Amino acid sequence: MIRRQKIRLIVNEQEYELLVEPSKTLLDVLRDDLGLTGTKRGCDSGDCGTCTVLLEGMPILSCMTLACEVEGREIQTIEGIAKGGELHPVQKAFVECGAIQCGFCTPGMVLSAVALLNSNPTPTTDEIKKAISGNLCRCTGYIKIIEAIQQAASSLPSS
Amino acid sequence: MRELGFNHINAIAVDEAVGLLQKYRGKAKLIAGGTDLLGVLKHRILPAWPEAIINIKTIPGQHYIKDDTEGLKIGALTKLSDIAKSETVRQKYRLLAEAAEAVGTPQIRNMGTIGGNLCQDVRCWYYRHPHHVEGRILCYWQGGKSCPASTGENQYHSIFGGSRGCMAVNPSDIAVALLALEARIKIASPRGVKVIPIEDLFDSFGNALESDEMITEIQVPRPLDRARQTFLKSTSRKAIDFATVSVAAVITVNNGICEEARIALGAVAPRPFRTTKAEEAIKGKTINLAAAEGAAAAAVRNAIPLHKNAYKVELVKALVERALLS
Numbered sequence: 001m002i003r004r005q006k007i008r009l010i011v012n013e014q015e016y017e018l019l020v021e022p023s024k025t026l027l028d029v030l031r032d033d034l035g036l037t038g039t040k041r042g043c044d045s046g047d048c049g050t051c052t053v054l055l056e057g058m059p060i061l062s063c064m065t066l067a068c069e070v071e072g073r074e075i076q077t078i079e080g081i082a083k084g085g086e087l088h089p090v091q092k093a094f095v096e097c098g099a100i101q102c103g104f105c106t107p108g109m110v111l112s113a114v115a116l117l118n119s120n121p122t123p124t125t126d127e128i129k130k131a132i133s134g135n136l137c138r139c140t141g142y143i144k145i146i147e148a149i150q151q152a153a154s155s156l157p158s159s
Numbered sequence: 160m161r162e163l164g165f166n167h168i169n170a171i172a173v174d175e176a177v178g179l180l181q182k183y184r185g186k187a188k189l190i191a192g193g194t195d196l197l198g199v200l201k202h203r204i205l206p207a208w209p210e211a212i213i214n215i216k217t218i219p220g221q222h223y224i225k226d227d228t229e230g231l232k233i234g235a236l237t238k239l240s241d242i243a244k245s246e247t248v249r250q251k252y253r254l255l256a257e258a259a260e261a262v263g264t265p266q267i268r269n270m271g272t273i274g275g276n277l278c279q280d281v282r283c284w285y286y287r288h289p290h291h292v293e294g295r296i297l298c299y300w301q302g303g304k305s306c307p308a309s310t311g312e313n314q315y316h317s318i319f320g321g322s323r324g325c326m327a328v329n330p331s332d333i334a335v336a337l338l339a340l341e342a343r344i345k346i347a348s349p350r351g352v353k354v355i356p357i358e359d360l361f362d363s364f365g366n367a368l369e370s371d372e373m374i375t376e377i378q379v380p381r382p383l384d385r386a387r388q389t390f391l392k393s394t395s396r397k398a399i400d401f402a403t404v405s406v407a408a409v410i411t412v413n414n415g416i417c418e419e420a421r422i423a424l425g426a427v428a429p430r431p432f433r434t435t436k437a438e439e440a441i442k443g444k445t446i447n448l449a450a451a452e453g454a455a456a457a458a459v460r461n462a463i464p465l466h467k468n469a470y471k472v473e474l475v476k477a478l479v480e481r482a483l484l485s
Contacts, residue, residue, distance in 0.1 A: 005167070022167030022212065025197070045198050045289075047399065052266055058240075061266045064197045066190070068167055069214055112265065133398035134264025 007071040011036065012080030018067075026062040026070055027051045030077060038078035038107045042136075049135035052108035053077050059115045059134070078107035081114060090114050093152035094145070101139035108135045113149045121156050123149070165209050169217040173347045177373050179213050181349045185370035187211040191236055192271035194263070195279045203290035206301065221375065224248065231255075231379040235274030239333075240265070242273060252379055254388035254407055258336035261392045264399050274374040276333040277344070281365055281429060282401055283308055283316060283327035299324050313465040315403060318472055319428040320463045329361065330401040330426040336390055337377065338423035338433050339407040345376035354378065361430035386411045386419075389482040393474055402426040404474040408482035410446070417441045417450075422479060424458065427471055434458040437479055451483040452476075 004019045011034060018033055027044070030036045030053070042050035044063045051063040054076040081088045087095070090113045100106050109132055116123055116131035123131065128149045129142075137145065170176035180187055188209040190196050196212075199205060215221065221236035226247045233242065242248055243260040262268055262276060285307040288296040297303035308316045308326045316326040334357070342357045348371050360366055360374075368374070382388065389408045394400035405425035411418040420438040425431040437458035444450040455476040462472045 003166075022165060023200075045201060046194055046267065049264065049266060055269075058269045059266045060270050061194070064194050064270065066167065066193065066197070066212075069190075069193075069216065130398075131265060134266045 005068050007068050009034075009067070009071065009075065010073065011075045012077060013074075020067050022066065022068055024067045026053070026065040026067045026075070029067040030062060030075075036077050036079050040104055040107060042104070047136075048105075049108045049112070050105055052111050052135060054111055054115055057115060057118060059112050061134075076111070078110060081110060088114060089155050090117065090149065090152040093148040093155065097144050097148035097151055099140060099144040099148035105135055105137040105139075109137065109145055113152065116149070117153055117156065121153060123153060125150070166211040167214065168211055169214045171217055171219070173218060173221075173373065173375055174349075176213050176215050176218065177348050177371055179211065180371040180373070183209075183211050187213055189213050189215050189373060191215055191275040192238070192267075194267050194271045195275065198287075199280060201289070202287060204287055204301070215373070226251065226381075228381070230381045231377075233273055233377045233379070235374045235376060236272045238269060239263075239271045239273060239276065240268040243268060251381065252340065252388070254336045254340060254390050254409065255333070255379065257390040258332040258392075258407065261332050261390065261402075273333055273377055276331055277337075277360060277374060277377075278366055278368065279329070279331055281325075281327035281329050282426075283325075285311070286325075286327055309465065312467065314467045315426075316465055316468055317428050318459075318462045318464045318468055318475070322429040325429060326465065327429055328426045329365065329428070329430050330405070331431060332390075332392060332402060332405060332425065334361070334431040335405050335407040335423040335425035337379065338431055339388075339409045339421045340379050340382060341409075341421060342380075343378040344374055345378065346372050347375045348372040358433070361432075365429070382409055383411055385413075387485065389485050391478045391482055393478060404471055404478060406475070406478040406482050408479075410441075410483060412446060415445050417444055417446050417483075420454075420483075422454075422458070422482065424475060424479075427475060434479070436460055441483060446483055448480075448484065451480040454483060455479040 009016045030039050040050035042048035046061050046064040052059050053062045090110050112132050190212050221234045223234040224245050225232045239259045239262050249256040285296050285298045299306040306324050337357045343354050344360050345354045387410045392402045392405045407423045409421040420441045422437050423433045437454040440457040441454040458479045459472045
């Protein structure tokens with residue numbers, strides 16, 4: 001009998017205490033235990049990026065992360081991006097530019113874009129493409145997504 | 160993966176990790192970035208479940224990039240994204256930075272480690288077929304009667320023959336770069352520490368680590384400033400993909416004549432290897448198109464393409480030529 005472990009997760013600045021089996025992935029915990037279904041289960045094998053979350057600001061794949069291994073570390077999901085009822089500039093730009101069709105890739109895309117703009121507020125088109133190269137989209141052909149990220153970048157207050 | 164039962168242990172020292180590996184007698188696996196291991200576990204492709212997963216990310220002091228006059232020392236748990244971004248690596252060991260940048264996706268590079276990339280299991284879509292999708296495919300290594308790739312869909316498989324009947328390839332980008340850079344690998348086990356040339360890390364099927372051994376450090380001698388370093392990775396898509404063919408080269412040229420050549424090939428055989436045939440063909444020659452073509456042809460002289468992957472032979476020739484002429 002494999003013993004469940006008590007772990008403390010910090011998600012979107014809130015602390016949660018959970019009992020999890022060692023084999024549970026962060027994706028499983030976010031969606032099934034915390035009800036944060038914004039993070040998607042696409043391929044569940046590290047190939048599509050729909051499970052992307054930010055670990056201390058860094059994009060990672062939650063489907064390939066064991067929940068017990070990120071104990072005590074700050075995790076941000078798509079639910080934590082809008083602040084005080086205001087959409088993040090990236091989210092606003094996605095809406096305004098028509099970068100959302102079915103919406104399944106959108107949470108992961110937005111998080112990859114947020115991480116990019118946090119470290120590089122003036123990315124070139126190539127840098128944008130590279131930053132989202134781990135997020136597959138079957139609907140849009142990526143053009144509007146790239147435009148949205150460019151628009152978000154130019155709308156950021158200049159440093 | 161919910162029904163899997165394994166113990167999860169956070170190691171806090173290398174000795175503890177290898178001691179646990181020994182205690183579990185081959186039934187425990189180390190986890191670093193987890194980007195290969197979790198896929199292997201979810202798809203149930205291992206012959207037996209690990210009873211324990213030993214987390215080595217909790218061992219302090221395994222994540223470093225140190226450079227001195229002798230060369231580079233990189234902790235095995237250093238992330239690929241850190242290696243790709245490191246100014247030291249980009250300036251003096253550019254080949255390694257480019258290889259690290261070429262792995263997977265930004266998310267995978269934020270999780271994956273240099274040691275882990277070297278330890279990745281081979282790629283073959285029969286071997287890796289998920290257990291839960293439309294019934295099991297048991298390849299030769301998994302107890303099946305024969306290698307399905309040898310007469311099946313072998314577009315991405317080996318062009319240099321199989322290993323004991325297995326046609327899978329090792330596509331590690333880090334491995335080809337380190338082979339061309341003549342790296343050495345430090346390995347810890349309950350028996351102590353040893354440092355081996357990177358060639359000896361790979362045997363004819365996957366890597367040659369014992370079940371209680373762990374890579375702790377990668378050592379790269381400083382290449383000459385005038386050595387040309389090239390990394391070329393051919394893929395179906397521009398990102399994400401494993402290499403269809405990869406070539407890493409360190410070529411030292413003096414007055415247009417090749418003094419030394421180190422050329423490594425990846426994703427074309429069960430292990431990444433240096434093509435000494437091409438290296439010998441170009442050494443001492445003036446590097447021009449004819450010499451590069453000659454070396455490229457030498458690289459594939461004993462290729463044995465399968466019925467769907469002869470294109471890889473042409474791709475290897477083209478990339479070797481390009482690496483020499485760049």
